[in-house]
Amino acid sequence: MSYLEPLFKPKSIAIVGASRTPGKIGYEILKNLIEYGYSGKLYPVNPKAKEILGLKCYPKVSAIPDKVDVVIVVVPAKIVPEVLEDSGKAGAKFAVIITAGFKEVGNVELENRVVKIARKYGIRILGPNIFGYVYTPLRINATFGPKDVIPGGVAFITQSGALGIALMGMTILERIGVSTILSVGNKADLEDSELIEYLATDPSTKVILIYLEALVDGRRFVEMAQKVTLYKPIIVIKAGRTEVGAKAASSHTGALAGDVALYKAALTQAGVLIASNVEEAFDWARAFSLLPLPEDKGNVLLITNGGGAGVLATDTLAEYGVYLKPTPKDLVEELRKITPPFAALGNPVDLSGQIDEVGYVEALGKALQHPEVSGVLALYCHTGFTDPPYLASLIIKKIKEIGGLKKPLTVAFIGGEEVSLAIRRLTLAGIPTYPTPERAASALAALYRYIRVKEEIKAKLGIK
Amino acid sequence: MSYLEPLFKPKSIAIVGASRTPGKIGYEILKNLIEYGYSGKLYPVNPKAKEILGLKCYPKVSAIPDKVDVVIVVVPAKIVPEVLEDSGKAGAKFAVIITAGFKEVGNVELENRVVKIARKYGIRILGPNIFGYVYTPLRINATFGPKDVIPGGVAFITQSGALGIALMGMTILERIGVSTILSVGNKADLEDSELIEYLATDPSTKVILIYLEALVDGRRFVEMAQKVTLYKPIIVIKAGRTEVGAKAASSHTGALAGDVALYKAALTQAGVLIASNVEEAFDWARAFSLLPLPEDKGNVLLITNGGGAGVLATDTLAEYGVYLKPTPKDLVEELRKITPPFAALGNPVDLSGQIDEVGYVEALGKALQHPEVSGVLALYCHTGFTDPPYLASLIIKKIKEIGGLKKPLTVAFIGGEEVSLAIRRLTLAGIPTYPTPERAASALAALYRYIRVKEEIKAKLGIK
Numbered sequence: 067m068s069y070l071e072p073l074f075k076p077k078s079i080a081i082v083g084a085s086r087t088p089g090k091i092g093y094e095i096l097k098n099l100i101e102y103g104y105s106g107k108l109y110p111v112n113p114k115a116k117e118i119l120g121l122k123c124y125p126k127v128s129a130i131p132d133k134v135d136v137v138i139v140v141v142p143a144k145i146v147p148e149v150l151e152d153s154g155k156a157g158a159k160f161a162v163i164i165t166a167g168f169k170e171v172g173n174v175e176l177e178n179r180v181v182k183i184a185r186k187y188g189i190r191i192l193g194p195n196i197f198g199y200v201y202t203p204l205r206i207n208a209t210f211g212p213k214d215v216i217p218g219g220v221a222f223i224t225q226s227g228a229l230g231i232a233l234m235g236m237t238i239l240e241r242i243g244v245s246t247i248l249s250v251g252n253k254a255d256l257e258d259s260e261l262i263e264y265l266a267t268d269p270s271t272k273v274i275l276i277y278l279e280a281l282v283d284g285r286r287f288v289e290m291a292q293k294v295t296l297y298k299p300i301i302v303i304k305a306g307r308t309e310v311g312a313k314a315a316s317s318h319t320g321a322l323a324g325d326v327a328l329y330k331a332a333l334t335q336a337g338v339l340i341a342s343n344v345e346e347a348f349d350w351a352r353a354f355s356l357l358p359l360p361e362d363k364g365n366v367l368l369i370t371n372g373g374g375a376g377v378l379a380t381d382t383l384a385e386y387g388v389y390l391k392p393t394p395k396d397l398v399e400e401l402r403k404i405t406p407p408f409a410a411l412g413n414p415v416d417l418s419g420q421i422d423e424v425g426y427v428e429a430l431g432k433a434l435q436h437p438e439v440s441g442v443l444a445l446y447c448h449t450g451f452t453d454p455p456y457l458a459s460l461i462i463k464k465i466k467e468i469g470g471l472k473k474p475l476t477v478a479f480i481g482g483e484e485v486s487l488a489i490r491r492l493t494l495a496g497i498p499t500y501p502t503p504e505r506a507a508s509a510l511a512a513l514y515r516y517i518r519v520k521e522e523i524k525a526k527l528g529i530k
Numbered sequence: 531m532s533y534l535e536p537l538f539k540p541k542s543i544a545i546v547g548a549s550r551t552p553g554k555i556g557y558e559i560l561k562n563l564i565e566y567g568y569s570g571k572l573y574p575v576n577p578k579a580k581e582i583l584g585l586k587c588y589p590k591v592s593a594i595p596d597k598v599d600v601v602i603v604v605v606p607a608k609i610v611p612e613v614l615e616d617s618g619k620a621g622a623k624f625a626v627i628i629t630a631g632f633k634e635v636g637n638v639e640l641e642n643r644v645v646k647i648a649r650k651y652g653i654r655i656l657g658p659n660i661f662g663y664v665y666t667p668l669r670i671n672a673t674f675g676p677k678d679v680i681p682g683g684v685a686f687i688t689q690s691g692a693l694g695i696a697l698m699g700m701t702i703l704e705r706i707g708v709s710t711i712l713s714v715g716n717k718a719d720l721e722d723s724e725l726i727e728y729l730a731t732d733p734s735t736k737v738i739l740i741y742l743e744a745l746v747d748g749r750r751f752v753e754m755a756q757k758v759t760l761y762k763p764i765i766v767i768k769a770g771r772t773e774v775g776a777k778a779a780s781s782h783t784g785a786l787a788g789d790v791a792l793y794k795a796a797l798t799q800a801g802v803l804i805a806s807n808v809e810e811a812f813d814w815a816r817a818f819s820l821l822p823l824p825e826d827k828g829n830v831l832l833i834t835n836g837g838g839a840g841v842l843a844t845d846t847l848a849e850y851g852v853y854l855k856p857t858p859k860d861l862v863e864e865l866r867k868i869t870p871p872f873a874a875l876g877n878p879v880d881l882s883g884q885i886d887e888v889g890y891v892e893a894l895g896k897a898l899q900h901p902e903v904s905g906v907l908a909l910y911c912h913t914g915f916t917d918p919p920y921l922a923s924l925i926i927k928k929i930k931e932i933g934g935l936k937k938p939l940t941v942a943f944i945g946g947e948e949v950s951l952a953i954r955r956l957t958l959a960g961i962p963t964y965p966t967p968e969r970a971a972s973a974l975a976a977l978y979r980y981i982r983v984k985e986e987i988k989a990k991l992g993i994k
Contacts, residue, residue, distance in 0.1 A: 089914075089915075091914075094914060167872075171872045210914045211913075211914065212946055224838075225838070226837060226839070226841075227836070227837075227838075227883060227913075228835055228837070228838065228883040228913050229836040229837075229838035229839045229842075229911050229967075230838070231911065231912070231913045231914070232836065232839070232911035232913065232949070233944065233945075234946075235945035235947075235948075235949065236944065236945060236946055236965070238946045239945075239946040239947050239949070239950055277838060279838070279841065303842070305838055305842050306841055306845065307845050308845045308849060309848070310845075310847075310853055311841050311842075311844045311845035311848060314837075314840055314841045314844040314854075314878055315837075315841040317874050317876060317880075342968075343842070343968035343969075344842065344944075344966045344967065344968060345965075345966050345969070371692055372690060372691070372693040372696065373690060373691075373692070373693075373778075373779075374689070374690025374691075374741060374769055375692070375693045375696070377743065377769035377770055377775050377779045378693075378767070378769050378775075378807070378808065380772070380774055380775045381769065381771050381772045381774075381775035382807070383774075384772040384773070384774045384775060389774055390774060390778075408631075408635045416781075419691060419692040447693050447695065448695070448696045448699050449661075449692050449695045449696065450553075450555075450558060450675065450695070480693065480696035480697065480699075481695075481699035481703075482676055482698075482699030482702045482703040483699075483702070483703050484699075485696070485700075485703070501700070502807060503693075503808065504806075504807035504808060504809070505807075505809070
């Protein structure tokens with residue numbers, strides 16, 4: 067059992083600084099924990115309260131008549147050392163220190179003192195200066211962020227607080243399911259390397275997404291990321307990837323964002339997938355969390371009802387290293403039967419704007435079932451002739467009919483209001499669907515890049 | 531008066547191939563024209579009908595007892611030559627040929643024949659193989675796409691049909707206002723150079739967005755685009771920007787998408803802003819259509835309530851050539867009064883996650899009014915402490931209070947459901963608002979790039 071197990075699967079959680087006042091962090095976290103449905107024991111700690119949100123309150127952690135796995139700390143910075151002392155004496159295993167006011171504002175000494183106390187007692191620290199953490203398999207939402215996080219396969223580690231909470235909200239809006247959200251803030255103790263090591267074996271996590279400003283130990287991260295990548299993809303949004311950005315980052319967390327070129331080299335060596343922005347990172351994460359990986363390095367079939375969309379996606383695929391091969395001959399023959407005579411059936415397969423919903427889905431089904439096709443990119447432009455929500459329904463039905471997705475499929479639905487409804491429909495059915503051809507292409511290409519990277523690392527490490 | 535004036539401002543439009551059957555192109559276009567509110571004369575042409583949608587029907591164009599400026603042609607390809615002959619005899623000025631089945635399917639001879647007839651009579655052709663055109667100032671929607679296009683400053687020229695209609699729908703969903711939409715298809719006659727020349731002086735057009743696969747005359751386009759760019763920005767999405775993409779494009783329209791490197795060089799020389807994807811192109815177009823241009827080359831102030839978002843946007847700005855300068859000293863002093871003591875007020879100005887709505891907007895107002903700040907990028911991460919729709923309302927109020935935007939402002943609101951409502955609110959108020967920091971940064975940077983490009987072209991052409 068990993069030493070991190072009690073953080074993710076605690077039997078009991080104490081909240082030091084629990085509050086009766088709605089809006090206060092010490093209230094919101096406790097409320098989230100209760101309402102999101104954590105079924106372990108919850109102990110609010112507040113010397114001035116007898117009961118908060120229906121739970122008996124304790125004056126300090128050591129007064130709790132039970133072992134405490136995780137202590138959530140929301141008291142002012144200067145009191146944190148004594149809370150750690152007390153928690154240490156009580157045998158707590160983890161301190162999740164929400165409190166800000168440490169290294170990020172120059173209070174290095176105080177942060178070091180807290181870490182020293184933790185080390186003395188064998189307590190591991192998440193934070194400080196964080197918004198908490200989430201682990202959906204155990205219905206833990208120990209954050210003051212939005213409550214109804216959607217369970218799923220994305221593990222999200224974030225060094226930024228405000229942005230992290232905002233993106234947490236975005237995952238709900240965009241229906242991106244998460245296994246865990248880990249706000250790591252100042253990384254005074256636990257840092258990315260250890261967390262990804264644990265997540266590599268976490269059965270709920272399919273992909274790891276890191277918002278990264280600075281690494282504590284770059285070499286250690288590279289080594290660990292290489293190992294983890296053999297099991298699961300790691301997507302990184304590196305903030306401070308330009309000199310000026312790096313400067314802005316260091317004034318933000320107090321951490322050195324470090325040499326830009328060095329970081330790029332290290333991350334590349336680590337085998338992580340570097341996303342160029344937040345949107346792309348989550349687009350990729352969604353695809354990884356929902357789709358099987360392709361079985362070869364590039365036999366993508368691109369299906370479209372609009373030639374232009376096909377060209378744009380072909381460009382994007384190529385820019386990400388996926389080059390379309392000719393459509394298999396027998397597939398061309400089959401497609402010929404169901405498409406207008408002028409349809410161009412090379413790859414991209416342009417079914418033409420005249421194809422109806424049934425024809426489109428028939429072609430898609432044939433592509434998904436063809437043995438030489440390892441992945442499908444399906445683009446749909448809303449023209450007057452077809453009904454997007456109906457097409458979405460047919461796609462969902464077809465996928466069920468063929469026994470679910472055995473190979474990756476990303477979809478783009480391009481258009482207006484009806485298209486946005488159809489995207490919602492496909493998203494709820496677990497099919498990664500995007501509003502532009504380029505985003506769907508980028509997401510599918512990320513899967514192919516991952517299997518290439520994995521092979522490169524295997525070769526480098528001498529693994530067969 | 532430009533020779534293109536009667537296309538954009540026709541006194542009368544005939545629809546040859548008008549139909550009584552809903553769902554048919556000849557019905558949908560007539561219906562769109564009527565319902566979108568074109569106030570000129572409309573003449574359905576169909577030898578088998580007496581009346582369509584309440585309008586008297588004519589057997590042919592030459593039977594219409596009136597001069598016809600524009601003839602919309604939706605009859606089968608083989609009949610198009612005789613329609614052109616008849617229209618020519620009747621003195622029509624423009625033929626908008628919706629009909630497909632020409633060069634794009636190898637029917638070069640037929641297309642040439644049609645062009646020859648048109649030349650004989652001095653008719654100019656838009657198309658063939660298009661979905662029609664829109665000109666919102668005259669309430670012309672002569673397409674079979676969605677009807678309720680939103681009037682605004684974006685002129686959209688598209689070589690792709692299905693994708694073009696889909697993007698037309700997207701402009702409605704995303705509330706992007708357009709002046710005109712021109713489906714150019716095979717560009718048998720009228721092509722980009724002439725259209726942008728007209729749009730340069732069209733008072734409703736603030737920015738031109740072109741989906742481009744291939745140019746008919748590259749040199750002519752470069753020369754014209756350079757001239758037009760001095761008046762208005764031109765954004766280009768080039769499909770076929772990779773070798774494989776170019777190949778896919780040529781199988782799509784039958785046009786040669788041409789040498790990839792040559793195209794890139796030509797477009798750069800032309801001074802157009804090359805977008806890397808559909809989303810970016812429309813993000814930029816929205817900003818150009820709504821905002822004043824900055825008055826210098828780079829004094830952007832970045833305001834954020836989340837450090838991480840600030841770093842990501844700083845990176846994006848730098849990648850697009852905008853480097854943040856230190857916050858003016860007097861502005862730092864003013865901001866100091868309204869922010870928590872630990873807020874970092876360099877540029878980015880990190881107001882901290884603790885800032886409330888009022889403080890945020892006060893800071894924004896000060897930035898917008900400071901004489902040394904030429905543009906503002908405002909980022910907002912939804913944390914538990916603030917209410918996004920309320921913040922949106924305060925921003926709108928503040929901008930009214932200071933007499934509207936005198937300098938460019940792009941905004942990012944990052945978060946979940948409440949944020950999406952706030953984005954909608956800001957969008958309806960005409961403030962370009964995006965869901966990620968990078969998209970807002972990219973849009974603002976495009977404005978600065980444009981004024982740099984314009985100066986470069988002026989220098990090249992020897993204009994002061």
